Amino acid sequence: MLQAPRPEETTAAWRARFRWSVPPRINIAHQTVGRWAAETPDRTALVHVDENGGRQVFSFADLDRQAARLAAGLLHLGVQPGDRVGICLSQSPEAALAHLAVYRIGAIALPLFTLFGPEALAFRLADSGARAVVVDPGRVEALMSVRADCPDLAHVIVTGPEPVAAGTTAFARLLRDATGALPGILDTAACDPAVIIYTSGTTGNPKGALHAHRVLTGHLPGVQMPHDFPPQAGDMFWTPADWAWIGGLLDVLLPAWAMGLPVLSQRMRKFDPEAAFRLMAAERVRNVFLPPTALKLMRGVSRAAVPADLALRSVGSGGESLGSELLDWGRDTFGVPINEFYGQTECNLVVSCNQRIEPSPPGAMGRAVPGHDVAIVDEDGQPVPDGMAGEIAVAAPDPVMFLRYWNNPAATEAKFRADRLLTGDMGRRDAQGLFHFMGRADDVITSGGYRIGPGEIEDCLIRHPAVAMAAVIGKPDALRTEIVKAFVVPAAGVEPSDDLARQLGQHVRDRLAAHEYPREIAFVAELPMTATGKIMRRVLKDREARKGD
Numbered sequence: 229m230l231q232a233p234r235p236e237e238t239t240a241a242w243r244a245r246f247r248w249s250v251p252p253r254i255n256i257a258h259q260t261v262g263r264w265a266a267e268t269p270d271r272t273a274l275v276h277v278d279e280n281g282g283r284q285v286f287s288f289a290d291l292d293r294q295a296a297r298l299a300a301g302l303l304h305l306g307v308q309p310g311d312r313v314g315i316c317l318s319q320s321p322e323a324a325l326a327h328l329a330v331y332r333i334g335a336i337a338l339p340l341f342t343l344f345g346p347e348a349l350a351f352r353l354a355d356s357g358a359r360a361v362v363v364d365p366g367r368v369e370a371l372m373s374v375r376a377d378c379p380d381l382a383h384v385i386v387t388g389p390e391p392v393a394a395g396t397t398a399f400a401r402l403l404r405d406a407t408g409a410l411p412g413i414l415d416t417a418a419c420d421p422a423v424i425i426y427t428s429g430t431t432g433n434p435k436g437a438l439h440a441h442r443v444l445t446g447h448l449p450g451v452q453m454p455h456d457f458p459p460q461a462g463d464m465f466w467t468p469a470d471w472a473w474i475g476g477l478l479d480v481l482l483p484a485w486a487m488g489l490p491v492l493s494q495r496m497r498k499f500d501p502e503a504a505f506r507l508m509a510a511e512r513v514r515n516v517f518l519p520p521t522a523l524k525l526m527r528g529v530s531r532a533a534v535p536a537d538l539a540l541r542s543v544g545s546g547g548e549s550l551g552s553e554l555l556d557w558g559r560d561t562f563g564v565p566i567n568e569f570y571g572q573t574e575c576n577l578v579v580s581c582n583q584r585i586e587p588s589p590p591g592a593m594g595r596a597v598p599g600h601d602v603a604i605v606d607e608d609g610q611p612v613p614d615g616m617a618g619e620i621a622v623a624a625p626d627p628v629m630f631l632r633y634w635n636n637p638a639a640t641e642a643k644f645r646a647d648r649l650l651t652g653d654m655g656r657r658d659a660q661g662l663f664h665f666m667g668r669a670d671d672v673i674t675s676g677g678y679r680i681g682p683g684e685i686e687d688c689l690i691r692h693p694a695v696a697m698a699a700v701i702g703k704p705d706a707l708r709t710e711i712v713k714a715f716v717v718p719a720a721g722v723e724p725s726d727d728l729a730r731q732l733g734q735h736v737r738d739r740l741a742a743h744e745y746p747r748e749i750a751f752v753a754e755l756p757m758t759a760t761g762k763i764m765r766r767v768l769k770d771r772e773a774r775k776g777d
Contacts, residue, residue, distance in 0.1 A: 262508070269292075569593070592658070
């Protein structure tokens with residue numbers, strides 16, 4: 229794990245002394261709950277608060293014992309090492325147990341968002357060849373409607389009260405009926421597959437990023453850096469992000485358990501910013517991961533509604549670049565800085581900042597996390613000089629890096645060039661080693677010879693009091709190649725108007741540059757988002773393209 233710098237050493241010396249220590253044999257179930265159940269069995273591992281305020285507390289021994297019973301049930305159903313098991317559950321004890329049981333027997337977890345419709349579920353289950361899936365009662369009908377499209381799917385396991393729908397198996401029954409000696413944790417290699425997480429698939433079909441058991445070890449430095457070096461006394465993690473996303477599962481749940489720390493579990497049906505503040509205060513959350521969309525919604529809460537007794541020690545955010553407006557608001561509201569981090573499903577948490585030891589100015593997402601070789605490269609995969617724009621890339625091998633795309637060797641091959649993983653994100657690195665995010669490669673706007681990143685303009689727009697959220701794209705233009713077009717969600721009580729559009733355009737022109745201001749502004753009620761809360765600029769581009777047809 230990553231240790232904080234010693235008082236007498238420079239950050240350069242601290243970085244230089246980091247070395248990976250990835251055991252050749254490792255299993256995520258043992259690295260998390262299994263280890264602590266043996267060493268400190270009564271230590272709190274999970275606090276679950278349901279929608280009605282009911283509260284359950286589980287020790288590491290509780291989770292280890294129940295995960296072993298569920299593992300026995302899966303083996304009884306015929307699930308074998310290497311089989312894929314879908315987990316379509318929101319944050320809950322059942323979701324945690326499903327993950328632990330799957331890792332325990334050497335099967336491969338397949339996290340699935342509960343918001344997925346039937347077609348999205350069918351594609352992932354069929355493409356992965358899932359043998360079983362665990363779902364809550366609310367998703368059974370959608371899943372059963374496409375079961376015929378998933379020829380390998382032998383078992384649908386349903387949580388909640390019994391009895392369950394015909395053709396399914398009760399989760400509770402698997403736990404209850406486990407008898408005899410319970411299975412231990414399978415001795416897996418660090419490079420053995422553990423989890424498939426499908427990309428959001430904003431263009432083309434989603435791709436399943438296959439990760440090995442080593443991926444948790446690979447994540448730990450990138451979690452410890454922005455959270456100011458846990459574990460520390462009293463630390464407790466929470467995120468509103470679904471555990472089906474790599475940000476919820478491998479930025480919060482599993483790393484916290486690897487460090488022997490408790491996790492708060494609550495997944496709101498719809499994110500409620502005021503409720504999030506109350507929950508963090510009531511449960512004395514110390515370490516929180518808040519995606520940018522959540523932060524933007526929380527920024528709209530009146531100061532009077534923010535509890536005065538927040539106990540936060542660290543706030544991390546990633547997924548979209550933050551601007552000075554959110555960063556300043558966060559420090560003032562939470563009492564601690566928001567530390568940004570960067571990564572993607574295929575190779576996560578490779579850049580981060582820690583404002584206490586390595587301050588980063590607004591607009592910079594931080595430096596490479598110790599242990600990761602991150603560079604800005606050209607089209608041939610070769611590093612470019614500092615200050616130049618290019619694609620963000622990570623040198624292989626790396627323990628946080630995916631093994632391959634499931635059933636997609638062509639896409640896997642295209643992801644690498646010159647022994648580096650290409651992220652598809654544009655950025656630049658400055659002379660201080662700080663990385664600046666410009667946007668997805670296909671989001672960068674080319675206008676009048678300028679290359680413009682949408683993030684800076686979006687940040688500028690949301691600094692205006694009339695703007696709640698904003699998204700920026702390039703719209704094809706015969707003269708300039710593209711023009712900047714902004715889609716703006718007005719703040720509560722603000723009426724859209726041509727005059728407001730002119731004000732917003734001038735706002736950007738005055739604060740950024742004449743070539744960056746949006747020449748067109750459309751007011752919208754909402755923006756298209758991925759299930760992980762990222763703006764789907766591609767959808768906005770496609771809408772514009774259809775208008776021109």
